[in-house]
Amino acid sequence: MIRVSTQEGNVHCNNSVVSSNLADKPKPALTREPAGEIFEGDTVTLSCRVEGGSDGWRYLWYKDSQSSTPVYQTDSSSGTGAGYTIRADAVSHSGEYWCRAKRGSKPFYSQYSNAVRIQVSQLFSTPTLTVKPGASVWEGEDVSLQCGAQIYKQGTQLQYRYSKDNEDLRGAGSQYSIPAAGLRDTGRYQCEVEAAGTGVKKRSDSVALTVKERPQAVLTQEPAWTQLFISESVTLRCQVQGQYTDWRITWYKDGWKVPVTQNYYSRIDGDKYTISSATRDHSGEYTCKGERGGNPSYSKASNALTLTVSVGAPKPALSQEPAGEIFEGDTVTLSCRVPRGSDGWRYLWYKNSQFGTPVYQTDSSSGTGAGYTIRAAAVSHSGEYWCRAERGSKPFYSQYSSAVNVQVSVSELFSRVTLSASPRATVKEGEALNLTCEATMNKTLRSQLHYTILRDGEPVINSTGPALYSIASTEKSHAGSYKCAVESQGVRKSSQELHIEVQMSWQSADAIGYRVSFTLYHFILFTLLLLHYCRIQGFLHIAGGRSRITWDQDQEQSAEGIELSSRVQHTGVELA
Structure with a gap:
């Protein structure tokens, strides 16, 4: 029994292998057009032909290896029949190419063609993006982006485009300028170069640009009054924020073209500009900025500060609340206001005379700021009141309040x-x-x-x-x-x-009279009896006729005592 197995190039018979003769297979011829040097963007066509006719042949194309998977079509190449076209827009198309033919349902393959080498040369180099003066700049500095690419094919025209954070920028040419860079210009930049008419494009690596914020100059006013009056004093102070030092302060008035200078009424001392006695010429808009030798060489300008110097002292307005009739015990508040702002004003209060000593506080009244309050009004609070304002270490005085003075009339509750x-x-x-x-x-x-x-x-x-x-x-x-x-x-x-x-009532008087009479009667009676007893005792010691006389006298006195006692008792009855 003979078993025949057909494989490409081999025949098996009775378990023995017989190698087919490769010379029996046709070998395609491979050519290319054009034959000269190839640059990016050129088109190259490879042609494959089987000698002795091409009936029924289909063609396979290989790159860099005969054993690799055949290449059919990419974005820049395609195989159509016996031709394979390469749009050489990249050096990556360089390499060795082969072709091979096949036909039949159980394909019969031709030999591989001879290799054809294609070398694609660059039209221009990959661009390089350079940032000047550097990748980190200060706000306000001018920045330029330079895109450099070397041309390898004479006559190639390059076109340039730029992008920031993958967003296209308006600009052309090998340089893109950013005048007075701001914080918004911070980002990653790229440039793209294209050879005109070829479709060949190349992009640079991205480059980071950092724009740093300049130190800010801050302008303040001491005292912070929105309105000045002639002869008042004020100091402007300019300080630059941040860690940098050695700032020289430059002052400007009414725009950057008019530097501030010192004179008899004002002076500059480092970061301070002092107006010792304001005039109308000092009105205006002030700004400042710092300058130094190192980097950053200057600061951001301060915000503008406006000084308004007015002629004449202001006249405060005085009002009363409540405005009607005031009674004892009511609370009355007087309010004093300087027109066009009350910055820094201290208020003085006067009663019955503008030229007297100001009144500030008593047990029932007190002046606090622009208000003077009378609590539990009394008749003594009646009178005319004025107010006046002052401010500053060397006080500047307003006028006295309106001549139509407030009359506080207090009626008794x-x-x-x-x-x-x-x-x-x-x-x-x-x-x-x-x-x-x-x-x-x-x-x-x-x-x-x-x-x-x-x-x-x-x-x-x-x-x-x-x-x-x-x-x-x-x-x-x-x-x-x-x-x-x-x-x-x-x-x-x-x-x-x-x-x-x-x-006392009559009943009380009668009772008291009776008690007094009764007591007095018994006291007199006791006294008479005591005297009588003493006299009797004395009679026993006296001899003769003298004793008789004494006895007679005692009898008479006894009778008189009884009569007196009777009269006293009678009187007591009448009082009762």
Whole structure:
């Protein structure tokens, strides 16, 4: 049994291998057009032909290796029948090429053709992007991007394009300029070069550009008044932020073309510009900036600061709140305002005379800034008021407030307080007594009246209702000096003193008279009896007729004592 296995170039028979003769297979001829030097962008065509006819042949194309997968078509090459066209827009098309033919359903292959080498030369080099003066610059510096590429084929025209962060920029030529670079120009840049008419493009590597913010000059004013008046003083100070030092400050007024100079009224001292006595010529817009020897060589300019110097002292406006009639206990506020701003002003307050000593604060009034407040107004607060403003270490004074001065008229809240007694100020013990406190009101109250009735300086009743002090049955202890005090809205007034007298009743007088008479009667009787006893004892020691006489006298005196005792007792009965 013979088994035949057909493979490309081999025949197997009775387990033996017989090599086919390659000479029996046709060998295609491979040619190229054009035959000279090839540059990027050129078109090269390879042609493959099987000698002895081309009926039914299909062609395969190989690059760099016969054993590789056949190449058919790419973006820049294509095989169509016996031709393979290369649009050589890149050096990568360089290499060795072969062709081979096949036909039949179980393909019969020709031999490989001889190799044809294609060498693609560059039209121009890959561009290089250079940033000048450097990849890191200061705000405001001019920057140029230079795109360089070397041309290898004479007559090649290059076209340039630039991009920032992959966004196209307007610009052409081998240099792209950024005048006065700003922070927004920070980013990554690239350039692209194209050979005109060839479609060959090459891009540079990206280059980073960093634009650093310049130190900022900051202009301040001391004092920070928005409006100045002639002869006032002010200092402008310019300071450059950041870590850099050794700044020289340049001052400008009304634009960058007018540097500030010093004169009799002003001077420059380092970072300070001081106006010691302002004139109208000092009005204007001021700016400053710093300069130095190193990098950064100058700072950003400061924001503009405007000085306005006005002629004449301002005149404050004075107002009163509330504007109507003022009563005792009310709160009154006077407000003083300097027109066109109140920066730095301190306010002075005057009463009844512009030229007197300013009034600032009492127990019931105080001036705080532009306001002067009278709390719990009293009659003594009536009068005319003025205000005046001052500011600065060497005070600059405003005019006095308007000639139409505020008149504070204070009416009494209650004009009279009285204390009355009913039925009368002199009563007898046991009688009822009513004390009534009253106040004559001049206006409707916003708060209640508070009444206090005092006896000998000590309160006996406090009330916010009817001020009535009632005693159902008077005693001697109720006698004394009474006074009534009324208070409301911080105003307190007192009545005149009322003296209350409490007398004894008739029954009490009779009882006292009887007791006094009874006591006196017994005292006299005891005394007479004692005298009588003593005289009797003395008679026993006296002899003769003298004893008789003494006895007679004692009898007479005894009779007189009895008669006197009788009269005293009779008198006591009458008092009772």
